[in-house]
Amino acid sequence: xxTLGRLKESPSQTAGPYVHIGCxxxxxxxxxxxxxDLGTSLxxxxxxxxxxxxxxxxxxxxxxxxxxALIEVWQADANGIYSxxxxxxxxxxxxxxxxxxxxxxxxxxxxxxxxxxxxxPMHDGRLMAPHISLWVVARGINLxxxxxxxxxxxxxxNAEDPILARIEHKNRxxxxxxxxxxxxxxxxxxxxxxxxxxxxxxx
Amino acid sequence: xxxxxAHNRPPEGGSLFPRDREWHPPAYFEQYKTSIARSPKxxxxxFPSTLSEETGPVFTxxxxxxxxxxxxxxxxxxxEMAIGQRIIVHGRVLDQDxxxxxxxxxxxxxxxxxxxxxxxxxxxxxxxxxxxxxxxxTITDSDGRYVFRTVKPGPYxxxxxxxxxxxxxxxFSVFGRAWGQRLxxxxxxxxxxxxxxxxxxxxxxxxxxxxxxxxxxxxxATIPMDSRAYKFDIVIRGRRGTWFENRKEGV
Ligand SMILES: [Fe+3]
Numbered sequence: 063x064x065t066l067g068r069l070k071e072s073p074s075q076t077a078g079p080y081v082h083i084g085c086x087x088x089x090x091x092x093x094x095x096x097x098x099d100l101g102t103s104l105x106x107x108x109x110x111x112x113x114x115x116x117x118x119x120x121x122x123x124x125x126x127x128x129x130x131a132l133i134e135v136w137q138a139d140a141n142g143i144y145s146x147x148x149x150x151x152x153x154x155x156x157x158x159x160x161x162x163x164x165x166x167x168x169x170x171x172x173x174x175x176x177x178x179x180x181x182x183p184m185h186d187g188r189l190m191a192p193h194i195s196l197w198v199v200a201r202g203i204n205l206x207x208x209x210x211x212x213x214x215x216x217x218x219x220n221a222e223d224p225i226l227a228r229i230e231h232k233n234r235x236x237x238x239x240x241x242x243x244x245x246x247x248x249x250x251x252x253x254x255x256x257x258x259x260x261x262x263x264x265x
Numbered sequence: 266x267x268x269x270x271a272h273n274r275p276p277e278g279g280s281l282f283p284r285d286r287e288w289h290p291p292a293y294f295e296q297y298k299t300s301i302a303r304s305p306k307x308x309x310x311x312f313p314s315t316l317s318e319e320t321g322p323v324f325t326x327x328x329x330x331x332x333x334x335x336x337x338x339x340x341x342x343x344x345e346m347a348i349g350q351r352i353i354v355h356g357r358v359l360d361q362d363x364x365x366x367x368x369x370x371x372x373x374x375x376x377x378x379x380x381x382x383x384x385x386x387x388x389x390x391x392x393x394x395x396x397x398x399x400x401x402x403t404i405t406d407s408d409g410r411y412v413f414r415t416v417k418p419g420p421y422x423x424x425x426x427x428x429x430x431x432x433x434x435x436x437f438s439v440f441g442r443a444w445g446q447r448l449x450x451x452x453x454x455x456x457x458x459x460x461x462x463x464x465x466x467x468x469x470x471x472x473x474x475x476x477x478x479x480x481x482x483x484x485x486a487t488i489p490m491d492s493r494a495y496k497f498d499i500v501i502r503g504r505r506g507t508w509f510e511n512r513k514e515g516v
Contacts, residue, residue: 069503075465076468083382090385091383096333182316182317206449207305254304261307
């Protein structure tokens, strides 16, 4: 019999304690190699849509804030179009939708200024609720963690979101919903362990 | 915006192959103590990839400076070079069907030749090299190839068990075209005995998977009287063809 001959994906290894050297060297105290760190903004002020701020902290199983994590986000523009690879494009030219943050050096809190994403369809046409995809790496995390942030003021859309609908333990769904703090600020804390462990996705 | 992106790229393909989580390290690994409090305990929720996972940021070569892939020179004072064994690291980024993946951002970081990182939280007594920063990046060419020049990093001790040493290694961050292909891993060097004593390496369950991260010495790519070379291919998740995928657009 022939073999499929497919390669195995390279196995993941932890990003380690010094991921900031590689991914945000200016932040980590290595200036001058690159003019600026990548991913410090997702859009310009001219981007269409509702401008919002998303912030959060990653906590370990003891409730301690991670100060050595790297957070990346990826989201659609206000019309629900991704800035690259989207067959329905083009997206808003003032919007990339990709951000990267090491968090605050002292508190670990990360902040992204962006616009509220529009709804994106599944391949079968059903609409997902507005969401931001997040990827978390750090020392002690052996494979980058994928999750999504949904919006608390999108109850109707959330109720028909096909991904949220897959979650059997409905009492865990709130771990994916940000908290509104007013003035367009949303808080999305991520808990790696514990009773309110954030839902992570295998996608 | 500081990450120029192409806005009109055609989609690269269909749904992502499911990730073989048996091939990757588990979240919890007792001998790697930091993982104990940082490992989710509940099963991740699986679903077939959507546009949110099948799209991803694209980086173009105009973000690159001429020394971005030369760690011997990119932090050095003019006329100075980093100290250490000069090496070239090269390889390809492939998908699981073995196709070279063009136009992908690859970032790398490492300790200096003495095993010391340039970082505030680094406590190892080995000296900093004033001409070595430890970071670099490049974008794969039309065949998925990448190359950079550096000094071979030293092994270093780290606080875990009483006497744990990391084998010499270089950290890699790779973007695919799809958010679901995002990967961070590490490259090890052929013949390093510390590979087989390291609890971080040991988080990977399968020896064949560990071997996938060990770069062989590549004498043919060596520059005589200048630099040795190591070859390191990276495989990112594959995608199904779109031939029979009926994509409705919108509702
Ligand atoms: Fe390291």
